[in-house]
Amino acid sequence: MMTLWQRLQIDLPILQAPMAGAQGSELAIAVSRAGGLGALPCAMLSPEAMAAELAAVRAASTSPININAFCHTEPSPDPERQARWHAALAPWYAEFGLDLEAVPEGTGRRPFDHAACDALEPYRPEVVSFHFGLPAPDLLARVKAWGATVLSTATTVAEARWLEAHGADALIAQGLEAGGHRGHFLNDDLTRQMGTLALLPQVRQAVNVPVIAAGGIAEARGVAAALALGADAIQVGTAFLCCPESRVSAIHRQSLMSEAARHTALTNLYSGRPARGIVTRLMRELGPISEVAPAFPLATAAIAPLRAAAEAQGRGDFSPLWAGQNASHCREVPAAEVVADLSRGVID
Structure with a gap:
């Protein structure tokens, strides 16, 4: 039976978390070249900037790419x-x-819309992931029409079931440990959300689509634990932030490698x-x-x-x-080395 990562045409079940404001095409390219799935965060990009970053990815790598967007409703x-x-x-x-x-x-951040879809479509990214639910059905249909695999983030079992019912091809089970924005969208009560090792097996039991574990995983032992609990792949963000391919500020980088972290x-x-x-x-x-x-x-x-x-x-x-x-594993080493460390001894 084909695994999720084989379906995504990547060599390893390692996905780089999209991190808006902290990275661009350089990190995505490096992770993809190392056998994982690189991600390009687009919530803070105009359609023109999005197209430019995608063009850079396509010029540097023939590997699949994950394009990430937000699905929030703009407030009045x-x-x-x-x-x-x-x-x-x-x-x-x-x-x-x-x-x-x-x-x-x-x-500073824009929800996924037809203008964004227009910018993406010529490049036909292999994976499109969403935060805060899924876009409107007509937008989702456009993404699926070019053959993209659609991912979205679930922070509870209820969200996982909703995403499966509304067209997500795979789910990212985001534990409370994860950095950056919570992906919750059905309920903003943080007491309903769990750590990765509690959330993952419950989501795995509740849905029939592949499940990707995210939150607190920074080394091969964490990858092995998540796979043992039923994850089809692993998404890692923080461990990549100090890589030379990231765009974090010197202040952010220093904080990540200090006791403050x-x-x-x-x-x-x-x-x-x-x-x-x-x-x-x-x-x-x-x-x-x-x-x-x-x-x-x-x-x-x-x-x-x-x-x-x-x-x-x-x-x-x-x-x-x-x-x-x-x-604990934030180091100033190339992203390819982080990918290798995450998969060492775990993937045959």
Whole structure:
């Protein structure tokens, strides 16, 4: 019987997690060349930028590629909530001598739409993955029409069943340990979500499509454990962040390889949705989860000037230092070496 990774035409059951803002085509190409499935995050890219990155991937590699997009609903403006958010950030704006009235507009992230589909279609990416559910049926049909395998993230058994029923070809079971944004979409109650080793076997039992394990896996022993619990493949993100092919800042890279990486938390302060990252000054002083943060992704705009001001002083106090709970294998080594380490002794 053909395995998922054979179906995806990759040599190893190792998928690189798409990490918007932290990587681009370079990391995706390196992982694909090493036998895994490289991923290109597109939620923060315009259709033109998306096409340019895809062109770079196709020019450098003939291996399959995973294109990742978000499926969130764009929020309606809420002036009262925005005013509360600005008031909460005002002391730090004063500290850095910044003008709150000059906060730029924009969301920084776009949901998957027909313009994005138009940009992707000429390249016919072999895998298209989604975060926060699935796109509208007409968009999903367009993606499937060119033969793409569709993946989406489930953080609960209920989400896994929903995704299978609505057309996902395989599921990413995202444990609570995973870095970056939670993929939840049916319910935002974080108490309903589990760690990878608890979630994975329950999802495996509940659905008939392939299941990919994600969250807290950073070495071959973790890969072996997930495979033993029924995973068809493994998705890894944090272990790739310090590779030379990633685009993380020097501040982020240093934090990942320091003791600070042992303390991560879910926070909605940087975007408006819970995402796991290394605890920063902003998270400590405002509380990692705050009701004053505007709806996703509107929180980003007012944080950006604070981030830039602090980073100019060499500090990550207001930077989203995304990381999972297991950064123990973050090393400045080529991505191909990370792929080899993940599969060593596990894959015959």
